[in-house]
Amino acid sequence: MNELSDNAYQPDALIAENIEHYLAQHQDKSLLRFITCGSVDDGKSTLIGRLLYDSKMVFEDQLGQLEADSKSVGTQGGELDFALLVDGLSAEREQGITIDVAYRFFSTTARKFIVADTPGHEQYTRNMVTGASTADLAVILIDARKGVLPQTRRHSYIVHLLGIKNVVLAVNKMDLVDYSQDVFDKIVEDYREFASDIGITDFVPIPLSGFRGDNITQAPSDNTSWYTGPSLMSHLEQVEVRGASAGEEPFRMAVQWVNRPNLDFRGFSGQIASGVVKIGDTVRIVPSGRTSVIKTISTFDGDREEAQVAQSVTLVLEDEVDCSRGDVIAASDDPPETSDQFEATIVWMGEEAMKPGRGYWLKLGTQTVTAKVQQPKYEINVDTRAKLAAKTLALNAIGVAELHTEKPITFEPYAENRQMGGFVLIDKLTNATVGAGMLNFSLRRANNVHWQPLEISRADHAAMKNQQPRVLWFTGLSGSGKSTIANAVEKRLSVMNRHTFLLDGDNVRHGLNRDLGFTEADRIENIRRIGEVAKLMTDAGLIVLTAFISPFRAERQMVRDMMPEGEFIEIFVDTPLEVAEERDVKGLYKKARAGELKNFTGIDSPYEPPENPEITVNTVAMTADEAAAAIIEKILPLK
Template identity: 70%
Template sequence: MIDPAYATDALIAEDIEAYLAGHEAKSMLRFITCGSVDDGKSTLIGRLLYDSKMIFEDQLASLTADSKAVGTRGGEIDFALLVDGLAAEREQGITIDVAYRFFATEKRKFIVADTPGHEQYTRNMVTGASTADLAVILIDARKGVLTQTRRHSTLVHLLGIRQIVLAVNKMDLVDYDQGAFDAIVADYRGFAQAIGIEDFTAIPISGVAGDNITGASANTPWYAGPSLIGHLEEVPVEADRLAAAPFRMAVQWVNRPNLDFRGFSGLIASGRVRPGDAVRVLPSGKTSSIERIVTMGGDLDEAVAGQSVTITLADEIDCSRGDVICAADMPLEVADQFEATLVWMAEESMFPGRPYLMKISAVTVPASITEPKYEIDVNTQAHLPSKCLGLNAIGVVNLSTDRAIPFAPYAESADLGGFILIDRLTNATVGAGMIHFALRRAHNIHWQAIDIDREAHARQKNQRPRLLWFTGLSGSGKSTIANLVEKKLHALGRHSFLLDGDNVRHGLNRDLGFTDADRVENIRRVGEVAKLMTDAGLIVLTAFISPFRAEREMVRRMLPEGEFVEIFIDTPLEVAEARDVKGLYAKARAGKLANFTGIDSPYEAPETPDIRIDTTRMSPEDAAEAIVDNVLDAWSPVI
């Protein structure tokens, strides 16, 4: 006979296995809650967790105690405390960080991101929205559409979220007035249409009282639409659309455990793939076919968007991290210049020409903003002229990368069209962007092959090309010392050219002023000219304040290793100001000269210059002699 206890345990195990299998088969919806401060985002998420029974008994007891401690009205549970995890959030009653929570119903699984409402935390909101299929935009029924409502709606639209719920919250505080609800919906509809939001679902709710959250509320008999949960359970998810798109997978890792296996691992961004399918590897364009689709659980007959797999190819072709494997007959576009929407997330402003790192999909490449086209006013949607973007600003820009990369417009694929910009010196994320399209010039302009290369020019002049980059404050002695160095080089028979800051501004850079943005562009242009001159085999000397480390590093990276020599003319501010042969410091002190380095504009001194000259201890003649002696071996004749 079978032991009844054993039979019961077996049945329970079967039930659990069946439950888990059914739970695993449910579709997943990722959504965010956003809106202005104190619109009730955290409270709504807490209510969703509570109503979906995703709170353990000890959590509920703790929540009840915490609610009493903060003195909620009538001793009700403060659902926001479930989500506001940071001490600063509880103290201020606001959300600062992005909080992610999981819950499930009988029909679907959900991951919800509670995003901050304060304008200063807009960058956090962008982070939460970047992976969402749907946005719940909350509006306080007492306040209506606010500036931050418009800002978040604009960001949601720019990020490609097309499923939008307008949740008019705190209806209990306006006595469930239909007129108040209708007025807010009409106001929001006018704004939404202006920014391109074609449709949204408006629901009157109360996060505290639970009206229209999981079911119809008797307090709103005039509302015949779905409850919030009912709507979230039925909307189509992004995974369905991506599964029907062409196959694309960015290679995150080349899997080579032994000599007999070479696979390419990554997350399938879109489409589906089967063994035998013809594929193309980009940017190289090499073609092959799928041999195997390997997972921890064994080989698959088919894989679809959202799955992480390892693919093996039938042919030995070059494929590495950052490359994209895609359907052979529907390949991605490859380009190195783009138009994109950019959300700036750093305290320090974005400057065109400054070098950044661009991380898109699994590849990281050097990139720069070539041209800010305009900044978007989130209230009026006006396109404002702008040379740079400040913290939380949204703009449309042209950007370029140092090599061609495969991509898809963000509207087609967030994985292959979304990117972040990283500061090269601090590794901080400074911007998040969405590619619109490749610029036509990216396809029309190509490198022309030439027979006389830079090595041939150097051999003709019997010298190694170098760029001697003199940097320091105004009045430090850069131009004087650089001029003396060139005289010595000329006497030694070297072929050289001196680019002086003032002289260049009379011609090439006469259109530039002295704002931080113009200074960045000034150095970018000079760097490009200097690079061309070193390509001609010349020893180039430049005398520029060049106040920012990022631009000096940008020029260094333009040249082959060892050809850029940073020479810091280290002169204290008081010494440089005492010289003041041009009278510039006096004008700056008097407020007659704006953006003057050392007075009202910063100078970032080199941390590890190749050569440092202390002008308080050395005459210009001795400095020039020391510089020539220091690097003379670098100019040995070309063999």
């Protein structure tokens, strides 16, 4: 079973002496990535620890530490506590649970393995999704004493949702039910009934004991003579991994890097997502559509005649074609799709709920674009699989929503290609990963709507008016004086014969945005619509003034990104909350303090002041006219 048996439990120095020989033995083995998941205390960490121990992947110093830790913890009656090999966080050891995803490597003579020990608690569902996103197989553990639990159903559903085809049902702790075949058969039948409902039609049930080692490396154990199936290890060694039938899938490789060390070499580097590529194959660059022929295939170990899925290669083409990071090199007769509107299944991972309409970075392979997620069509109750109405997605929630990207991206449905259909969402301000998703399909309307070429350009409109289009974006608290100052600025511009238009927050809500309230989602949509209108007006050559609270930096940045560089002028009307509240011309602060007006900025909804505005005016230190004069002076010249 194990080629490391001669080195088992030897000092690290001995292992170091044989490292080159060891790596040579492993480099051509296939790799299986798998996860262990299930409910709390089903024995996931113990099982992985046992696999590491039985695979002779525990060195002497680690074994000594394990023996000492097992005695100090004292949870296994003085015997080795294999869970301690995996539960690395102090918080995990203190609570006896798994919190983070722990990855471990081990190997046998047949195959290499990377196993992810994922948390069982519901509040760590996002961590489980992280571990499952790259897995080829899932080991779903069930405590033989407890049977199928809600978290078993939750994790099984997520495993199916993420497209993991190979499932092992590991009925663990059989030693605690006297290795009863009746108990095992009942659990398998209960799970089969549930699994068929969610689409898991095939799984391999194995009775085992991670603590005692039954059916881990050899089967059947003397304690389960009634079992005739494989051991867990033998099944892991023999199961077909993703990509084994790569020749049946069309070739895809996302370009990660244009490799040009000198003028005589230009190659495109990346990892093959699916299929096989050979010298002489005709390929297509997506999205440009240009075609060429594979001239050479280079790898770290030298040139090859062909390469297949999961290999990292540099492709050299016969022709000089425009190809850069984010493009996809694909089979010429079967290229992937491109679109900018999709239906997607999203797992929300952010501590703050998703903000429909807000711009997030969407990263799919080597492509990174701005994407806006719309209000979810529904949220999925993972326990009951019911589709629930939802306005947003909170931490660990799973839902289906439409999303729009700022430009078309190359993709395939996740069900067909996990590499080309799986993405993450990143908060633009914090750079934190807040969501993971699966593209289901592109929206038909995305392929039916096209830009219409126009004869009169944006520059022509501006030239007719003899001015440079701009957006003067006034932001500040309610009562800060935004509308008053914007009015004063527009009056001064009109005297200068400038073509302007003022969009005021209250006025716009009487018409264009009358359907929107004041929740965070509605405020985001309010600003998105205003940004689109302002952009159209600048296309017409106008100087647009907007007076909106616009409380969130992300949405102000979203509008800035819509405009050509230099045309968005952020003007922060800096007025302290207590001063704005003293003015309270409309009586809004009074209502908010009394609880009669919800989601009011500055009281029970946040205001994020600009960090680097182009202009700041303080209405405590200057009058509205003085502020307007200062703004005009700073934006000159207007052409």
